[in-house]
Amino acid sequence: MKKLSMKLGLLFFLILFGLETIMFFLLHSTLVESRVEEELIALQTRGNSHRAILEKHFDENTISHVALMESEANTDVVITDSNKEILGSSVNSSYIQAYLERPVSSSAREGQTIGDNWKEEDYISTVSPIEQNGQLIGHVYMFQDTAWIQSLISRLNEQFLLAGLIAVIFTITIIIFLSRALARPLIKMKEATSQISSGDFSVSLPKTGDDELGDLAQSIQLLANDLNYLREERNDFLSSISHELRTPLTYIKGYADIVQKRDLSAEDRNQYLSIILEETIRLSEMVKNLFDLAKIDKNTFDIKKTHIDLQDFMKKIETKFSPAFTEKGMKLSVGCRETIRLSADASRLEQIIYNLLDNAIKYSSFGDKTTISVSTSKKHVIIRIIDSGRGIPEKELPFIFNRFYRVDKSRARTLGGTGLGLAIVKELVHAHGGTISVWSREGEGTVFELVFKGETE
Known part of the structure; x- marks a missing residue:
């Protein structure tokens, strides 16, 4: 039994170690490549934004302002004429001349990638054509230094090495407890690890008992769940937070430079300062919401419950929020009988209802009613x-409480949301021991239902 146990243990160790190595390598490669792809997309989007401005104002001042804005960012821009002669640049032209000589497709209206070899080159780069009246008049080249990728790889290597060492120690420990009776469950675990190594984390292992083997099965299950969750959360969070923070910061930096360095009329100065103020308020709201969510995640968010008379509470809500609905040509109606009481944090309950009413205003039209x-x-x-209001598409409903998720992505900036309001609502409701549900039909409206433990008289 001991000999077989050692053989099975050694075989399991070799297989698991090999699979984990492959899995880590694939995960490592996927993380790096997906991050590079995200940066290229962001770089192309940024170049297209500059292109849109330059197509309206292709003059020396606008070119200088675009180059000046990029000189304050972690990306660089080069603007050329149709013959690829440099008109404006935020980077030393000797570093990027080779990129300018590369062929550009005349049909690539949305731009194209001209440099993605981050392993051997100093930059990743994209180009967007500038056209007026259907004629090519220039190009916008965007550049991103690849040094950050090397730094990312270095950090990933350290983390993966530590994870690998932990996995090896854990596997060796398991060998000590192996026996002939472990053969069948070990085969199941081997199949599960093979499934994980292929990138499929939908692993389901049966409960084998309250022993080391049972713990191993549970650990593999948790590993699959955690890897799946971390993969999705890391990609979503990095993509969302980089976009959401970079956009207002770029506006603030760019327009602040313009206000500081140009002689502007009072009207133009006030216009630019208004934009800076709007973006600052939006950024401040986003940071506050992120701090709130961080406190909730760490269980440091204070919920101070008191006994609330909901009739009086709802009258105050109606008085406070009715003007906002009236201003938009909408109507707010509140119905509550006087015998209902609730043990809750009044300020947090108001925050919950405020966020839901704010959504109702944003996604409703003139004449609509909220109750x-x-x-x-x-x-x-x-x-x-x-x-x-106009309702929420059925396919979007499972995701509306996710952080940074927006149903109407095309109007997100116009509506002014951060994509965090409903995430905060959900966490605050759960912090009160309650539940939240949503029903909606496009064109007919939306119902949010909050259920709390209450007191009735």
Whole structure:
């Protein structure tokens, strides 16, 4: 038994170690390549934004301002005429001359990548054509230094080495407890690790008992779940936060430079300062929401419950928020009988309802109505926020409480949202021991239902 146990243990060790090595290598490669791809997309988008401005104002001042804005960012820009003669640049032309000589497709209206070899070159780069009246008049070249990629790889190597060492120690420990009876469950675990190494984290292992083998099965299950969660969360968070923070910061830096370095009329100065103020408020709101979510995640968010008379509370809500609805030509109606009481944090409950009402205003039109109804059922208090707005597509409903998720992505900046409001609502409701549900139909409206443990008289 001991000999077989050692053989099975050694075989399991070799297989698991090999699979983990392949898995880590694939994950490592995927993380790096996906990050490079995200940067290229962001670089192309930034170049297209500059292109849009230059197509309207292709003059020396605009070219200088674009180059000046990029000189303050971590990217660089080179603007050329149709013959690829440099008109403006935020980087030494000797470093990027070779990129300018590369062929550019005349049909690539949305631009193209001309340099993605981050392993051997100093820059990744894209180009966007500038056209007026259907004629090519120039190009916008965008550049991103590849030094950050090497730094990312170095950090990943350290983390993966530590994870590999932990995996090896854990596997060796398992060998000590192997026996002939472990053969069948070990085969199942081997199949599960093969599934993980191929990138499929939908692993399901049966409960084998409260022993080391059972713990191993559970650990593999948790590893698959965590890897799946971390892969999705890392990609989503890096993409979302880089975009959401970079955009307002770019506006603030760019327009602040213009205000500081140009002689502007009072009207232009006020216009630019208004843009800076709007972006600053938006950035401040986003940072505050992120701090709130971080506190909730760390269980350091204070919930100070008091006994609330919901009729009085809802009257104050109606008085406070009705003007905002009236200004938009909408109507707010509140219904609550006087015998309902709730143990909750009044300021946090108001924050919950405010975020939901704010959404109702943003996604409703002139003449639409929003109703807040309060009722009880089996010692529970039920608060419903019902609007007759344009509704939420059914396929979007499972994701609306995700952080940075927006249903109407094309209007996100116009509407002014950060994509964090409903995430905060969900966390605050759960912090009160409640639940939140949503029903919606496009063109008919949306219903948010909050259920709390309550007190009735």
